[in-house]
Amino acid sequence: MSIGENIKNIRAALPPQVALIAVSKKVDAPRIREAIAAGQTVFGENYVQEAAGKWPTLRADNPAIRVHLIGHLQSNKAEDAVKIFDRIDTVDSEKLVLALTRAMEKTGRHIPVLLEVNIGREEQKAGVMPEHAAALLGIARKAGLDVQGLMCIPPADKDPAPYFIALRAMVDELKLSVCSMGMSADYELAAKHGATEVRVGTALFGARG
Numbered sequence: 001m002s003i004g005e006n007i008k009n010i011r012a013a014l015p016p017q018v019a020l021i022a023v024s025k026k027v028d029a030p031r032i033r034e035a036i037a038a039g040q041t042v043f044g045e046n047y048v049q050e051a052a053g054k055w056p057t058l059r060a061d062n063p064a065i066r067v068h069l070i071g072h073l074q075s076n077k078a079e080d081a082v083k084i085f086d087r088i089d090t091v092d093s094e095k096l097v098l099a100l101t102r103a104m105e106k107t108g109r110h111i112p113v114l115l116e117v118n119i120g121r122e123e124q125k126a127g128v129m130p131e132h133a134a135a136l137l138g139i140a141r142k143a144g145l146d147v148q149g150l151m152c153i154p155p156a157d158k159d160p161a162p163y164f165i166a167l168r169a170m171v172d173e174l175k176l177s178v179c180s181m182g183m184s185a186d187y188e189l190a191a192k193h194g195a196t197e198v199r200v201g202t203a204l205f206g207a208r209g
């Protein structure tokens with residue numbers, strides 16, 4: 001199936017109000033162009049350097065395109081990230097909040113963010129622990145960041161439903177608007193549990209090379 005057909009099928013499986021983020025990490029420019037030609041405008045990338053290499057050209061004559069950083073961000077790359085991306089979805093520490101605030105002041109580019117929540121409380125995973133999310137939200141807002149919502153990646157080896165339910169409850173409790181959850185294997189389930197956007201890579205572009 002073509003990328004255009006994949007997008008059509010994924011869209012058809014989602015309620016209209018749920019945004020589809022095309023995850024284009026490790027996807028080359030010709031395949032990304034196919035997605036753009038099929039009408040896809042919002043993309044997710046995991047690595048600052050890779051995105052800096054690909055996107056300036058890809059988006060050059062298309063002002064509708066938005067690229068979100070969905071991979072972990074190191075504080076020392078905050079300035080590069082603020083220059084390239086339209087939203088940072090992986091804010092998970094006070095250190096990163098401060099680095100992003102400084103980077104936005106310095107560059108004059110004020111972009112919104114999401115907080116990444118370690119919803120399964122996994123030791124090796126990035127994300128703020130659920131019980132510290134409200135405090136980090138307060139810190140981020142006080143620093144002047146526009147926090148639009150939360151994102152999570154549930155544990156790989158478990159039924160994601162309880163984690164989706166938990167993240168949606170946090171979004172509501174904190175009175176946020178964006179709930180970013182669900183990937184190729186479970187985007188329909190995530191939408192059912194209140195995702196406002198899903199991040200789909202493999203099911204849209206095919207296996208990553």
Ligand SMILES: *Cc1c(COP(=O)(O)O)cnc(C)c1O
Nearest residue numbers: 023070183184199200201202203
């Ligand atoms: C790679 C990635 C995705 C997409 O994963 P697929 O299973 O290929 O759909 C979504 N979210 C994040 C944070 C990712 O790193």
